[in-house]
Amino acid sequence: MDFLLKIEESGICQWVRESDSLFAFPGILLLHTLGMGLVVGINAMVDFRILGFAPAVRIQSLQRFFPIMWVGFWINAITGTILLAVNATKMTANPDFYVKLVFIALAVINVRMLKKHVLSSDFDDKRPLPMNAKVLAITSLLFWLGAIISGRLLAYVGRSSGV
């Protein structure tokens, strides 16, 4: 715990937490929100396409947006690490935080499986997709939903992240 406290009380973490600058806590949290929009938004487009929306869009083509999705993911990995560091002791003591991490891990594994089994294979778009593809699309949506719910609840459960 001493180690976590040291991080939390370091100069940069104090600045992020306590500065009135918009580039401190508010700005980092804003980036975290925008990153979420990119990751979950683009992933959700893929999921809904697999579930039958927008049939004119070729499923495999949606991979073109994956680099942008991963940009969002890395923005959130970085800003998330900062947000964890500035509240290290409270966050690591909050079970909800681990629930969120598990959901994100599941969602990432899920999107890799989608890429491997649905987006890269030579499915004929004109034929109905196999059931497995649709199951993966639904679990993907559920995992991200879980991540959003547990993430939002961090502000309520254990009162660890402030806003």
Add this chain to the structure above:
Amino acid sequence: MNSGYLHLVLNHFPTLGFSIGLVFFAMALLVKKEELERAGLVIFFLTAAVTIMTYVSGSDAQQALKETPGFSEGLMKAHESAALVAFAFMEMTGFFSWIGLWVWGRRSRFAGWNRGVVLALSLITFVLMARAAYFGGAIRHPETEAAATIPVDPSVPTLARSWGLFVQDTSWVWPACETLHFVGLCLLFGVVMTVNLRMLGVGKTLFSFAALYQLVPLGMLGFTLNLVTGMMFFVATPEQYTGFLFFLKMALVVAGALNLLYFMLWKTPSQIEQGDDAPIVSKLVAASAILIWVGVVFCGHMLPWLGNSF
């Protein structure tokens, strides 16, 4: 000028603007002119967007009028509730008008069921909006007979206030709405990014505009989710959502609606095939769409730091 005065300017859109839309739409059905019908739907959709600004600027107007002599708190609350009901129907009219326009964009014809729904909703909205406007007018002119005809019983909580109390007193409602507000944000963001980045050139060899256009209703679903959850916050604590930043957010939403209409009404984007580079105007509109919606997220996110909310 504060947004209290803005309310007095903006309140003409839901009444006058909507009436014009209704005339267009009714005439279109009588003479069976599809262009006229489209115009009616566009006016309904835009009026619904501007009415968001009208509704939320009411909170500022209330703050501004509170100190004036003869101000009736009861009358204000009656107006707020009448406006809330009218607003709900206005947004439903706007939603189904948009669906009509979207279907037209795909098939160049209207769906019959949608026409009926829009007609019914717009007539109900017209009556409710006239009532809300009548109540609102009475606030400014408490000496007139109009004010006396409106039944005001301060001991009975109005619809808007009891809704507000429900949101405040039920512990799970606020966090649940916040969570759904994020879900809606993701849906909207996913559509805004994919469609507009394609216009800017990402994946232009892979997607035609018409294909990605099919995704747009998912964005509208996300927006609707956020309008509903956003109203839960607003009705519960209207005094939080006053001032410049929140008004800017709502103005950007209206800008977003206008921006979307470019892609739905103009012929240029619909002719962009797989492999085509979008013309410069489409690119500019697409870039502004991304800026507008990032701006909306920025304004909403910064409310606790730069605005009046907690």
